[in-house]
Amino acid sequence: MRVPVERLIDGVVQTLIDAVLPDVATSFARGQLWAAVDVLKNLRDRVESRADLAEAEGDSAGAALERALGALTSAPDVAGRVRAALADVPAAPAVARATALRAVLVDALTAIATLPEDTARAARAPLAEHLGAQVMRDVAVLKPSMLGEISQERVQRAT
Numbered sequence: 142m143r144v145p146v147e148r149l150i151d152g153v154v155q156t157l158i159d160a161v162l163p164d165v166a167t168s169f170a171r172g173q174l175w176a177a178v179d180v181l182k183n184l185r186d187r188v189e190s191r192a193d194l195a196e197a198e199g200d201s202a203g204a205a206l207e208r209a210l211g212a213l214t215s216a217p218d219v220a221g222r223v224r225a226a227l228a229d230v231p232a233a234p235a236v237a238r239a240t241a242l243r244a245v246l247v248d249a250l251t252a253i254a255t256l257p258e259d260t261a262r263a264a265r266a267p268l269a270e271h272l273g274a275q276v277m278r279d280v281a282v283l284k285p286s287m288l289g290e291i292s293q294e295r296v297q298r299a300t
Contacts, residue, residue, distance in 0.1 A: 143243075150185045154178055194282065195235040198275055202242035203227075205271035209249060212263035219252045219264075246271075 157178050165171045206227060213220035226248055230241040246268060253264045 146188045146190070147185055150181050150188070154181050154185075157181075190236045191282075192235045194278065195239040197278060199235055199239040199242055201271050201274055201278075202239065202246055203230075205267040206242070206245060206249060208267035209253070209264045212260065212266070213253075215260050216256050216264075219249075219256060222252055223249045 157174060162171065162174055165174055206223060210220055210223055213223070223245065226245040230245060231237050250265065250268060253261050253268075256264070
């Protein structure tokens, strides 16, 4: 499941205000926290999804759906639905294309689930391959965790 950046920032802001702020003791630290919240709130509507990542996802999803169509020759109704949905996918911008292709993938997987297992397995395989690769693309852009620094801070405060 993908969480929109706006929702993620809203959640961080809410956590800072509701859970962190009450435990911040000094007025200087509270001021710094309010400044961070202000920056996040202003950043929220200025962040754009990376077009290069959306383009890679869109290319992969489109190719996977085309390969799945090749396995749906014995299910012309499902193939027709997928083809019709693909025809409605915008060519650009990349983020809109990737978003639309995600919806087509969900619809395709739902329709494929109604088919006999041998047909379903063959049609599902390229979609599963795409989804596995997409997970790796999603994880590749994550920054290293700061849990080590957080733990170190707690140890220093305790001593």
